[in-house]
Amino acid sequence: MNASLFAALAVFLLCGCASFIKTPTVKLNVEKLTPGHIAKVKTLVAKLEPFIMAKDEEGKLPSLTFKELESPLDSGEKRFLRSFRNLKAEEVGVKIPFRGLSQGEKDLVRLAGQKIKIKGKEKEIPPQFLSPQVYQSYQFMMSAMERDIGKRLFVESGYRSSAHQLYLFIYYLSNHDYSIRETAKWVALPGYSEHGDPEHLAIDFINADGINGEYNIPEFEGLPEYQWLLKNAGRFGFVLSYPKNVPVGITYEPWHWRYDGDRKPHSTTPDKV
Secondary structure, three states, X not given: OOHHHHHHHHHHHHHHHHHHOOOOOOOOXXXXXXXXXXXXXXXXXXXXXXXXXXXXXXXXXHHOOHHHHHOOOXXXXXXXXXHHHOOOHHHHOOOOOOOOOOOOOOOOEEEOOOEEEEOOEEEEOOOEEEOHXXXXXXXXXXXXXXXXXXXXXXXEEOOOOHHHHHHHHHHHHHHHOOOHHHHOOOOOOOOOOHHHOHHHOEEEEEXXXXXXXXXXXXXXXXXXXXXXXXXXXXXXXXXXXXXXXXXXXXXXXXXXXXXXXXXXXOOOOHHHO
């Protein structure tokens, strides 16, 4: 066999077998990332943050795909990012169901013009997106709340694509000393977030005075709006996703309510979280 024929055969074999070659995965320390991996996470965030902000300003975050998220990255950075995408909840001590990867959802309702006050200054919440059924149930529930107690809650966070969820996970690693295990208690891995499940979508609530419980859980628990939710949200198909004393590995979040339709309200059974 001459050299040119051999070279052509080699190219053919490489191209033909490419789909069967598995890209090696990056081994991550879930307790705390190595200094080298921390540096890589910082690089990812630095590259992706302006990209995410631009998508948000364009109103295109709900349709963000993994391919789009990876577009500012080189091949090594893409492979490193995918290592987080491939993590399983059980690997990091979280016992919640996989809800599927959600990308490019259509027919979402855009919720804009929500205005609240923080320390007396008016602030408009960035546009949020809800599936039609969840939007309708939310509006019915808020009408009932206003009728009963003269108050309402606003949607601080609604639908998020799985690609956006992946970005948020790596972004918030720095808040938890770059521990994957600790971060997963606060930010779900892509595919496990209820914010990415249009049929059983979660809403993070905030009140008219900007109280969302993120930094002061008792402050949110003391709201009359929250007490009303505990008594009435089930009538509108919403359940508290992560109650106290439920050993699923997720931090108690009184502001985070999932739409479950006709399920029993306020379920505390781990396999329903």
